[in-house]
Amino acid sequence: MSLDTVLTPPSPNLPAPDRSVLFRRLVFAAIGLAIVVPVVLLMRWDWLPDYLELFAQGIWTSIWLTLVSAGVGLMLAIPIGLVQVTGPAPLALVAKGFCTVIRGTPLLLQMWLLYYGLGSLFPEIPWIRESFAWEILRQAWPYALLSLTLSYAGYEGEVMRGAFASVPRGELEAGRAFGMSPFTLLRRIWLPRALFQALPTLAGETVLQLKSTPLVATITVIDVYAVASRIRQDTYVVYEPLLLIAVLYMIMTLILVRAFAWLEARVPVKRG
Amino acid sequence: MTMVETAVAPDMPGSAIPDAPVAVEVRDLHKSFGQLDVIKGVSMTAREGDVVSIIGSSGSGKSTFLRCINLLEIPTSGRVSVGGEEIRMKRDRHGQPVPADWRQVERIRTSLGMVFQSFNLWSHLTVLQNLIEVPVHVLKTPRAEAIERAEALLARVGLADKRHVYPAFLSGGQQQRAAIARALAIQPKVMLFDEPTSALDPELVGEVLKVIRDLADERRTMILVTHEMKFAREVSDQVIFLHKGLVEEEGHPGEMFRNPRSERLRQFLASTQ
Ligand SMILES: Nc1ncnc2c1ncn2[C@@H]1O[C@H](COP(=O)(O)OP(=O)(O)O)[C@@H](O)[C@H]1O
Numbered sequence: 001m002s003l004d005t006v007l008t009p010p011s012p013n014l015p016a017p018d019r020s021v022l023f024r025r026l027v028f029a030a031i032g033l034a035i036v037v038p039v040v041l042l043m044r045w046d047w048l049p050d051y052l053e054l055f056a057q058g059i060w061t062s063i064w065l066t067l068v069s070a071g072v073g074l075m076l077a078i079p080i081g082l083v084q085v086t087g088p089a090p091l092a093l094v095a096k097g098f099c100t101v102i103r104g105t106p107l108l109l110q111m112w113l114l115y116y117g118l119g120s121l122f123p124e125i126p127w128i129r130e131s132f133a134w135e136i137l138r139q140a141w142p143y144a145l146l147s148l149t150l151s152y153a154g155y156e157g158e159v160m161r162g163a164f165a166s167v168p169r170g171e172l173e174a175g176r177a178f179g180m181s182p183f184t185l186l187r188r189i190w191l192p193r194a195l196f197q198a199l200p201t202l203a204g205e206t207v208l209q210l211k212s213t214p215l216v217a218t219i220t221v222i223d224v225y226a227v228a229s230r231i232r233q234d235t236y237v238v239y240e241p242l243l244l245i246a247v248l249y250m251i252m253t254l255i256l257v258r259a260f261a262w263l264e265a266r267v268p269v270k271r272g
Numbered sequence: 273m274t275m276v277e278t279a280v281a282p283d284m285p286g287s288a289i290p291d292a293p294v295a296v297e298v299r300d301l302h303k304s305f306g307q308l309d310v311i312k313g314v315s316m317t318a319r320e321g322d323v324v325s326i327i328g329s330s331g332s333g334k335s336t337f338l339r340c341i342n343l344l345e346i347p348t349s350g351r352v353s354v355g356g357e358e359i360r361m362k363r364d365r366h367g368q369p370v371p372a373d374w375r376q377v378e379r380i381r382t383s384l385g386m387v388f389q390s391f392n393l394w395s396h397l398t399v400l401q402n403l404i405e406v407p408v409h410v411l412k413t414p415r416a417e418a419i420e421r422a423e424a425l426l427a428r429v430g431l432a433d434k435r436h437v438y439p440a441f442l443s444g445g446q447q448q449r450a451a452i453a454r455a456l457a458i459q460p461k462v463m464l465f466d467e468p469t470s471a472l473d474p475e476l477v478g479e480v481l482k483v484i485r486d487l488a489d490e491r492r493t494m495i496l497v498t499h500e501m502k503f504a505r506e507v508s509d510q511v512i513f514l515h516k517g518l519v520e521e522e523g524h525p526g527e528m529f530r531n532p533r534s535e536r537l538r539q540f541l542a543s544t545q
Pocket residue numbers: 305308310328329330331332333334335336337
């Protein structure tokens with residue numbers, strides 16, 4: 001069973017917990033305690049106070065990389081998906097090609113190509129070195145953010161293509177029949193309808209995006225995962241930091257899943 | 273009102289008010305899909321206050337004809353006028369007919385309230401939002417005014433308590449009544465119905481027909497494609513029987529249903545008993 005299914009929120013109209021549910025919860029609580037108590041008592045946590053600030057920074061980095069790359073990635077995914085449904089054919093081909101390349105290659109590879117390829121090209125170009133952008137381009141995070149964004153755009157471009165295509169013809173036709181211009185139809189009916197349709201998929205994909213962020217540690221960005229690596233190097237403590245970040249990722253995932261579930265519940269396009 | 277005989281156009285067999293202004297006029301309409309000729313020269317005049325029913329067997333071209341009126345299908349040839357304004361057409365590079373001005377088409381469409389067989393409510397909007405969508409975002413009616421009118425319409429079709437419900441949670445009959453209210457909310461000159469009860473469970477047909485009958489009683493101009501022969505007979509001023517893309521027979525419902533002149537209409541009426 002994957003993490004995502006474990007973390008799926010209970011449906012709102014769940015019956016009140018009866019005795020068997022109560023019993024099951026007690027069992028889970030007991031198992032949880034059986035894990036947590038030895039972890040706290042038997043393992044080494046003395047390093048923790050020294051790294052709290054770094055952890056806070058790492059968590060923040062993981063979160064904003066996830067949210068910004070998903071947000072901007074979705075903005076790109078919308079036109080990428082749309083032109084594949086509406087044409088024109090040359091644009092559709094470009095969009096299709098982009099999705100195919102992004103989905104066909106590892107994110108790690110894309111990140112390294114950008115960072116070690118593009119990133120090592122820029123210093124060779126004098127006018128870039130001299131421009132104000134250099135302060136940003138010489139850092140690692142722009143390449144991390146860019147590769148995560150393009151990756152999200154590639155996967156979600158495909159999702160949005162499917163979502164646009166699956167909006168019932170009749171609902172679009174109704175918009176046209178009542179005098180909507182093509183742009184109004186897109187803005188008021190087609191796009192929102194497609195987004196709500198895609199929401200469950202986007203929820204899962206955004207969780208995956210969060211869990212792709214540790215790759216940025218390979219290009220020197222300090223996210224949560226990089227903090228754990230740093231602690232290992234500094235203190236030779238291996239398991240405890242990893243356990244801690246596992247819990248941190250689960251909490252962040254839980255929050256994401258809940259946020260999407262809240263969004264989905266707001267507009268029940270489908271029944272039940 | 274003059275009683276001069278010539279005021280009644282000869283091609284207009286039944287009209288509630290014979291010299292009322294023409295609401296929709298269709299002249300010699302043709303429509304083909306590729307090689308398939310679906311409408312082969314059909315004319316129709318609906319005057320203000322008229323209820324025109326279009327009947328015919330499945331595949332005879334009823335929907336296509338209706339959809340040509342608001343340009344959901346682009347006629348291959350022929351003329352369509354709404355409220356005296358003819359929809360201007362031109363030919364594109366490939367010689368295909370296209371509207372000369374889509375803005376004109378969009379404007380004319382806002383005076384035609386379409387009701388679909390499959391309701392086609394916008395499922396990401398509540399019932400009330402469905403009703404104010406076009407008034408607010410196309411017609412630029414002030415929101416408060418649109419809401420006020422929408423609530424009155426919902427009360428009228430018996431859905432006042434459903435205004436904040438999403439379409440997925442309504443029965444077919446409720447969805448179709450909401451769809452009729454949505455069409456009325458644009459304050460159309462003419463209502464177009466394409467088999468509004470064909471997708472409904474039999475026990476839900478009555479509630480929808482009742483709403484349409486009310487509209488007929490208040491002398492709304494309506495063009496109605498239907499399989500409900502008894503209903504068509506009761507509410508129509510004019511009935512058009514389409515067969516294979518041509519008008520096989522047309523006239524007053526009473527006469528047409530009592531003694532059909534053509535063998536085809538006789539057979540059709542017998543088959544729908
Ligand atoms: N978009 C379309 N493309 C091709 N053929 C069509 C299309 N729409 C309708 N037709 C054909 O036109 C004929 C008439 O269809 P329609 O107007 O829906 O008939 P009715 O509403 O009387 O049942 C049918 O043979 C149908 O298959």
